Amino acid sequence: MTAATLPVWWDSAADGPVNMAADELLADEAERRGGLVVRIYDWTTTTVSLGAFQPLAEAEACRSIAGLPLVRRPSGGGAIIHGSDLTYAAAVPKAHPWGGSPQALYDALHRSMATVLGEMGVEARLHAPSAADPPADAFLCFARRSPGDLVASPAGQAPSPNDPKIMGSAQRRLGTAVLQHGSLLLSANRSVGPAARHDGLAELVSGDPTPLPESGCWDTRAIVDRWLELAGEPLGMAGEFQPEPFQSGREAAIELRAARFRDPRWTGRR
Numbered sequence: 001m002t003a004a005t006l007p008v009w010w011d012s013a014a015d016g017p018v019n020m021a022a023d024e025l026l027a028d029e030a031e032r033r034g035g036l037v038v039r040i041y042d043w044t045t046t047t048v049s050l051g052a053f054q055p056l057a058e059a060e061a062c063r064s065i066a067g068l069p070l071v072r073r074p075s076g077g078g079a080i081i082h083g084s085d086l087t088y089a090a091a092v093p094k095a096h097p098w099g100g101s102p103q104a105l106y107d108a109l110h111r112s113m114a115t116v117l118g119e120m121g122v123e124a125r126l127h128a129p130s131a132a133d134p135p136a137d138a139f140l141c142f143a144r145r146s147p148g149d150l151v152a153s154p155a156g157q158a159p160s161p162n163d164p165k166i167m168g169s170a171q172r173r174l175g176t177a178v179l180q181h182g183s184l185l186l187s188a189n190r191s192v193g194p195a196a197r198h199d200g201l202a203e204l205v206s207g208d209p210t211p212l213p214e215s216g217c218w219d220t221r222a223i224v225d226r227w228l229e230l231a232g233e234p235l236g237m238a239g240e241f242q243p244e245p246f247q248s249g250r251e252a253a254i255e256l257r258a259a260r261f262r263d264p265r266w267t268g269r270r
Contacts, residue, residue: 004035004235004236004237004238005237005238005240006035006036006037006038006228006231006232006235006237006238006239006240007029007033007037007038007240007242008037008038008039008040008224008228008239008240008241008242009038009039009040009241009242009245009246010040010041010221010224010241010245011039011040011041011042011245011246011247012041012042012245013041013042013043013044014041014042014043014044014247015043015044015045015047015069015071016043016047016049016069016070016071016261017071017258017259017260017261017262018247018254018255018258019041019043019071019087020049020071020072020073020074020257020258020261021253021254021255021256021257021258021260021261022039022041022089022246022247022250022254023039023074023089023091023179023181024074024174024179024257025246025250025253025254025257026039026089026091026179026246027091027174027175027177027178027179028177029091029246030091030092030093030096030177031093031175031176031177034093034096035092035093035096035235035237036090036091036092036096036098036232036235036237037090037091037092038088038089038090038228038239039088039089039090039246040086040087040088040224041087041088041089042087043082043083043087045069045083046068046069046081046082046083046189046191046192047068047069047070047071047081047082047083048065048068048069048070048071048079048080048081048082049070049071049072049073049079049080049082049181050070050071050072050073050079050267051072051073051075051076051077051078051079051141051170052072052073052074052075052076052172052270053076053270054072054078054079054139054270055270056070056267056268056270058079058139059079059139062079062139062140062195062196063193063195064192064193064194064195064196064197065079065081065192065193065196068081068191068192070267071261071267072261072266072267072269072270073170073172073181074172074174074179075170075171075172075179075180075181076170076171076172077141077168077169077170077181078138078139078140078141078142078143078144078168078170079139079140079141080140080141080142080168080183081140081189081191081192081196082183083189083191084185084186084187084188084189084190084200085183085184085185085186085189085200086183086184086186086220086223086224087181087182087183088181088182088183088184089179089180089181089182090105090109090179090180090182091177091178091179091180092105092177092178093176093177093178094173094176094177094178095176096178097235098178099177099178102171102178103147103148105171105178105180106148106169106171106180107126107148108231108234109169109180109182109227109231110126110148110149110150110167110169111126112227112228112230112231113150113167113184113227114126114150115230116223116226116227116230117150117152117166117201119226120223121205122152122201122204122205123152123153123159124150124151124152124166124167125150125151125152125159126147126148126149126150126151127145127146127147127148127149127150127151127165128147129145129147130161131161132161132162133145133161140196140198141165141168141170141183142164142165142168142185142198143198144165144168145165146168149165149167149168150165150166150167150168150184151163151164151165151166152164152166152201152204153204154199154203154204155204155205155206164198164199164204165185165198166184166185166200166201166204167182167183167184167185168182168183169181169182169183170182184201184223185198185199185200185201186200186201186202186220187200187201187202187203188200188202188203224239225239
């Protein structure tokens with residue numbers, strides 16, 4: 001039996017408003033196709049995306065990210081500093097098996113990534129809450145822990161409740177579809193101050209807090225290929241990269257929605 005197609009778009013770098021607008025349209029595409037769709041993308045410059053419900057004042061008070069562009073996501077969760085991460089958006093219709101339970105989609109994508117990283121020699125696992133957890137409402141996504149977040153042990157060390165978080169995701173129901181944003185931290189971001197800098201895969205694998213390799217040393221295409229292969233298996237789906245970027249043919253619709261994400265009233269709505 002031939003597996004159904006899991007459409008995947010790998011888009012070139014864009015600014016925050018364009019990326020968020022494209023992700024909203026991705027949710028529309030999931031509803032139109034009736035199944036899981038995924039978009040992988042980059043950022044034109046280091047950018048901070050705020051969760052939909054985070055107060056703007058918290059971002060303005062964080063000196064380590066002063067001067068960086070801000071965009072408010074349509075999804076929840078904590079603030080993410082993009083630029084040294086692998087960013088994805090996934091969407092499913094509300095009626096999909098993974099659309100009725102927020103944790104189902106979250107765990108499916110995180111569990112499959114844990115397997116991929118394990119094959120690379122990284123001791124990654126889904127986070128189980130403990131008394132050692134930092135505050136659940138910490139401003140930065142990678143400074144907080146939620147059930148199902150992906151954490152990993154540094155090279156040569158046994159698993160610990162304090163192991164760093166390397167992948168987090170956040171969801172929001174948009175009409176009849178569920179949109180999930182996620183970020184796999186490939187390396188520490190050198191564009192921000194120490195208080196906002198978190199170790200990524202490069203630091204965990206090398207054991208060096210200031211390794212020479214940046215995110216470019218990772219074969220991200222191979223990671224994504226294997227990740228979506230595993231993620232699609234329970235659904236009988238095989239990832240298929242689309243020949244054109246997601247933005248292609250949707251430029252006008254994306255720009256129309258991007259105007260809202262550029263509007264200071266949207267950014268400051270909380």
